[in-house]
Amino acid sequence: MAxxxxxxxxxxxxxxxxxxxxxxxxxxxxLPLYDAIYSSEVRHILVRHEQAAAHAADGYARATGKVGxxxxxxxxGATNLVTGIANAYMDSVPMVAMTxxxxxxxxxxxxxxxxxxxxxxxxITKHNYLVRKASELPRVFREAFHIARTGRPGPVLxxxxxxxxxxxxxxxxxxxxxxxxxxxxxxxxxxxxxxAEALMSAERPVIYAGGGVRYANAHQELFELALKLNAPVTTxxxxxxxxxxxxxxxxxxxxxxxxxxxxxSIQGADLILAVGARFDxxxxxxxxxxxxxxxxxxxxxxxxxxxxxxxxxxxVVGDARNALAELNKxxxxxxxxxWNERVSTWKCDYPLCYQKDExxxxxxxxxxxLCEVCPDAIIVTEVGQNQMWAAQxxxxxxxxxxxxxxxxxxxxxxFPAAIGAKVGxxxxxxxxxxxxxxxxxxxxxLATAVINDIPVKVAVLNNGVLGMVRQWQTLFFGxxxxxxxxxxxxxxxxxxxxxxxxxxxATKPSEVEDVIREGLASDKPTxxxxxxxxxxxxxxxxxxxxxxxxxxxxxx
Amino acid sequence: xxxxxxxxxxxxxxxxxxxxxxxxxRGFNIDxxxxxxxxxxxxxxxxxxxxxxxxxxxxxxxxxxxxxxxIRVSQLEPKESVERELAIIKVSAxxxxxxxxxxxVSIFRAKIIDVSPRSVIIEVTGDEEKVDAIERLLxxxxxxxxxxxxxxxxxxxxxxVQP
Ligand SMILES: Cc1ncc(C[n+]2csc(CCOP(=O)(O)OP(=O)(O)O)c2C)c(N)n1
Numbered sequence: 001m002a003x004x005x006x007x008x009x010x011x012x013x014x015x016x017x018x019x020x021x022x023x024x025x026x027x028x029x030x031l032p033l034y035d036a037i038y039s040s041e042v043r044h045i046l047v048r049h050e051q052a053a054a055h056a057a058d059g060y061a062r063a064t065g066k067v068g069x070x071x072x073x074x075x076x077g078a079t080n081l082v083t084g085i086a087n088a089y090m091d092s093v094p095m096v097a098m099t100x101x102x103x104x105x106x107x108x109x110x111x112x113x114x115x116x117x118x119x120x121x122x123x124i125t126k127h128n129y130l131v132r133k134a135s136e137l138p139r140v141f142r143e144a145f146h147i148a149r150t151g152r153p154g155p156v157l158x159x160x161x162x163x164x165x166x167x168x169x170x171x172x173x174x175x176x177x178x179x180x181x182x183x184x185x186x187x188x189x190x191x192x193x194x195x196a197e198a199l200m201s202a203e204r205p206v207i208y209a210g211g212g213v214r215y216a217n218a219h220q221e222l223f224e225l226a227l228k229l230n231a232p233v234t235t236x237x238x239x240x241x242x243x244x245x246x247x248x249x250x251x252x253x254x255x256x257x258x259x260x261x262x263x264x265s266i267q268g269a270d271l272i273l274a275v276g277a278r279f280d281x282x283x284x285x286x287x288x289x290x291x292x293x294x295x296x297x298x299x300x301x302x303x304x305x306x307x308x309x310x311x312x313x314x315x316v317v318g319d320a321r322n323a324l325a326e327l328n329k330x331x332x333x334x335x336x337x338x339w340n341e342r343v344s345t346w347k348c349d350y351p352l353c354y355q356k357d358e359x360x361x362x363x364x365x366x367x368x369x370l371c372e373v374c375p376d377a378i379i380v381t382e383v384g385q386n387q388m389w390a391a392q393x394x395x396x397x398x399x400x401x402x403x404x405x406x407x408x409x410x411x412x413x414x415f416p417a418a419i420g421a422k423v424g425x426x427x428x429x430x431x432x433x434x435x436x437x438x439x440x441x442x443x444x445x446l447a448t449a450v451i452n453d454i455p456v457k458v459a460v461l462n463n464g465v466l467g468m469v470r471q472w473q474t475l476f477f478g479x480x481x482x483x484x485x486x487x488x489x490x491x492x493x494x495x496x497x498x499x500x501x502x503x504x505x506a507t508k509p510s511e512v513e514d515v516i517r518e519g520l521a522s523d524k525p526t527x528x529x530x531x532x533x534x535x536x537x538x539x540x541x542x543x544x545x546x547x548x549x550x551x552x553x554x555x556x
Numbered sequence: 557x558x559x560x561x562x563x564x565x566x567x568x569x570x571x572x573x574x575x576x577x578x579x580x581x582r583g584f585n586i587d588x589x590x591x592x593x594x595x596x597x598x599x600x601x602x603x604x605x606x607x608x609x610x611x612x613x614x615x616x617x618x619x620x621x622x623x624x625x626x627i628r629v630s631q632l633e634p635k636e637s638v639e640r641e642l643a644i645i646k647v648s649a650x651x652x653x654x655x656x657x658x659x660x661v662s663i664f665r666a667k668i669i670d671v672s673p674r675s676v677i678i679e680v681t682g683d684e685e686k687v688d689a690i691e692r693l694l695x696x697x698x699x700x701x702x703x704x705x706x707x708x709x710x711x712x713x714x715x716x717v718q719p
Pocket of ligand 1: 465
């Protein structure tokens with residue numbers, strides 16, 4: 001046992017948990033902790049807004065599979081993290097968020113910069129802690145990291161009153177003792193057998209894979225199973241890349257902006273194997289008419305997801321990797337079937353496409369070119385049309401190279417998340433596919449990228465509007481464009497330059513590839529400003545509340 | 557349908573908030589909730605009654621089980637368990653109606669725990685129906701104030717709900 005201050009104990013615990021980077025921004029109550037950071041080996045990246053610290057930790061976690069860590073001061077610093085924490089919660093991202101808090105004797109007295117952050121984040125964290133004594137720190141950190149990364153991952157917040165960080169303690173890292181937390185990893189053999197039998201006897205199976213496959217590192221097992229069964233595979237937005245999209249069995253993404261053939265396959269299936277997915281409304285469309293002829297097998301590590309939105313015939317609780325590996329033991333090779341033929345016909349008849357144009361840059365073209373020039377890039381997205389095009393027109397083949405805010409749909413997520421991803425995987429090209437609206441929500445992080453030499457690339461699909469909302473106004477609100485025109489969008493090239501980044505612009509289709517090549521070749525953070533068609537729509541589309549069968553092709 | 561669940565939780569600050577927060581966020585309705593110590597000072601026991609369909613009940617149980625501070629969640633079948641609730645009821649009383657009130661109290665094996673010239677306080681223990689029944693009958697005299705504990709419940713026989 002060693003005597004040390006609370007601040008030192010925090011850093012010692014982070015070291016033991018293998019944390020190599022913290023994204024944060026200091027403040028009054030954090031001075032003792034930041035003083036300890038000053039003489040510590042841990043890398044700290046100073047952001048320009050705490051929301052970005054949370055998103056960067058999130059992007060880092062998604063890119064590396066490790067727990068992302070962020071740090072903010074009490075009061076406004078802590079509340080600035082809230083969107084980022086909620087985002088991580090919705091997408092089950094392992095994260096530990098540390099917040100400063102006023103001295104314990106001031107808590108509850110509306111002290112300067114006091115906010116009840118454990119109360120505020122109660123519904124958006126997997127668990128949270130308010131530490132009251134320095135001696136609790138080792139246990140709390142041990143538990144927090146364990147909870148964040150095991151079972152269904154998620155964010156855990158630790159609130160750190162100032163006096164706790166200066167108080168001394170005898171440090172020892174305790175054994176875990178969490179009697180109320182036993183995430184199930186092992187799967188029930190009987191359920192596996194039932195699932196295997198159903199899969200073997202199904203005539204029209206479809207595998208519907210979500211982010212759980214990625215977190216469980218189960219993509220190889222998924223691949224093996226799909227090939228054995230000759231079952232077409234569709235993924236959710238969170239699952240993009242868990243099955244290679246250039247494979248004949250791939251259906252791409254399903255749901256509101258999924259492919260027609262994915263949605264038709266779901267509606268025609270007699271068996272759906274859902275793995276690590278949660279039947280979100282953006283995926284199912286009108287729930288009552290979702291997969292009307294199908295039995296449903298649902299594999300999920302979180303028992304509460306099973307039966308939450310749809311009735312499940314064969315529930316399998318457990319880790320996706322274990323479950324799929326077990327299933328693979330019980331299924332044998334099935335032949336290419338009439339169902340496969342039907343699905344292939346749909347794939348031929350209804351490909352994802354867009355109207356090419358000689359004079360105006362189509363946003364889809366930018367994404368296609370990015371894929372052509374850099375097929376191995378980690379693609380991070382903002383939210384809106386840009387996000388959907390990035391999912392649709394890039395051929396995703398790797399389970400950890402597509403990073404997007406799915407559950408919360410947070411504009412402003414992409415750029416800081418890209419910074420986090422680049423910090424975690426510096427050898428990869430990391431590209432944020434952005435909208436001009438979203439990018440402006442955390443554009444200040446250009447400073448973070450430049451000063452810390454984090455050469456992320458931003459491809460702005462600059463349409464001058466809040467495109468996705470405008471699309472809905474066009475379709476459902478009689479073209480009444482209430483507050484979706486951004487007016488004078490700032491000159492992103494100049495903005496980039498002002499921060500010391502590289503700024504490039506393409507205004508014609510012929511310039512797109514050159515700008516991409518130049519931007520990706522640079523060793524600086526780079527903003528590529530693509531002036532794109534304003535009224536391009538994301539197509540196809542299942543209108544909100546409609547059934548997946550009612551998917552529409554939209555003209556631009 | 558009314559359902560009763562027993563929840564063993566760690567005796568830590570904020571646990572009740574986590575539980576009530578979960579109910580409000582997920583739109584589950586709590587009919588009654590009672591909480592108190594157990595024989596082990598590390599744990600408390602809650603008895604929660606909810607009015608919902610079977611599917612919602614399943615979600616309630618699964619979501620509660622996910623909370624880190626929740627050690628155990630058990631549904632208690634009414635037929636297989638004993639249930640008790642306590643109520644204290646302040647009723648207007650005067651010389652004329654007092655005998656009638658006393659009679660009711662004795663029929664229900666309730667107790668009078670406070671007497672004043674114009675009122676009495678009655679304590680009654682029993683299952684929900686019994687407490688409802690005496691409450692209904694006392695209404696004719698004028699109930700001035702009423703406090704109910706909410707239900708506590710336990711499985712009959714040797715089976716236990718323990719951490
Ligand atoms: C923080 C936040 N505010 C508002 C929204 C609602 N919203 C969804 S998409 C969208 C438009 C996004 O515009 P832009 O970033 O320019 O992308 P585009 O759709 O044009 O590609 C808006 C406002 C949101 N998702 N997140």
